[in-house]
Amino acid sequence: MVKWSYSSLSLFQQCPRKYYRLRVKKDIPQEESHAMFYGKEAHKVAENYIREGTVIPPQFNYLEPYLNILKKLQGEKLCEHEMGLTKELEPCGFKGANAWWRGIADLIVDNGANAYVVDYKTGKNARYADTKQLDLLSLATFKHFPKVTYIKAALVFVVSKDLIKKEYGRTQISEIWS
Numbered sequence: 001m002v003k004w005s006y007s008s009l010s011l012f013q014q015c016p017r018k019y020y021r022l023r024v025k026k027d028i029p030q031e032e033s034h035a036m037f038y039g040k041e042a043h044k045v046a047e048n049y050i051r052e053g054t055v056i057p058p059q060f061n062y063l064e065p066y067l068n069i070l071k072k073l074q075g076e077k078l079c080e081h082e083m084g085l086t087k088e089l090e091p092c093g094f095k096g097a098n099a100w101w102r103g104i105a106d107l108i109v110d111n112g113a114n115a116y117v118v119d120y121k122t123g124k125n126a127r128y129a130d131t132k133q134l135d136l137l138s139l140a141t142f143k144h145f146p147k148v149t150y151i152k153a154a155l156v157f158v159v160s161k162d163l164i165k166k167e168y169g170r171t172q173i174s175e176i177w178s
Helices: 006-014 016-024 034-052 058-072 132-144 170-177
Strands: 076-085 101-111 114-121 150-157 162-169
Touching: 006 016, 006 132, 034 058, 034 076, 034 101, 034 114, 076 132, 101 132, 114 132, 132 150, 132 162, 132 170, 162 170
Parallel strands: 114 150
Antiparallel strands: 076 101, 101 114, 150 162
8 A cells, every 4th residue: 555645645746757766666765955854854853852852053153042942832742743643534543554655743732622733944045835744743642642622723933933824623624624
């Protein structure tokens, strides 16, 4: 079964041939650009700071104000939280054999009936922000956390200092999927 994610769907929409070569045939390596490397490093810094209180390296000090706000949120903080859904839209393991969709939330703050879903963006511009990623991560969060009835989600553009917010209620699940 082919598994998909927001990033693989975006890659396919960008160039079906590139998607096929990188994700299906796997006959060409994925080259890591400077921006990709930088983004991974920034995500790791955020994860370590939220999870363990690790000191932020000087080149990433600009992250601290955002991360301090997130750290103060009440609830269990789950960094780089992996989720999977079956074709029947049931929760499963990220690497499970029956996983049909997979996604990783940069941060989920689970506070019982309420949750926060956060995705950090290191791009320089939020102008073309696509909130479909938040839709998918929030839908998966509802499935993986059955007590959650309300989600505040955000794309946090840490370089351009932009915040793209969305809110979701459990009653909207069918509408969001459609």
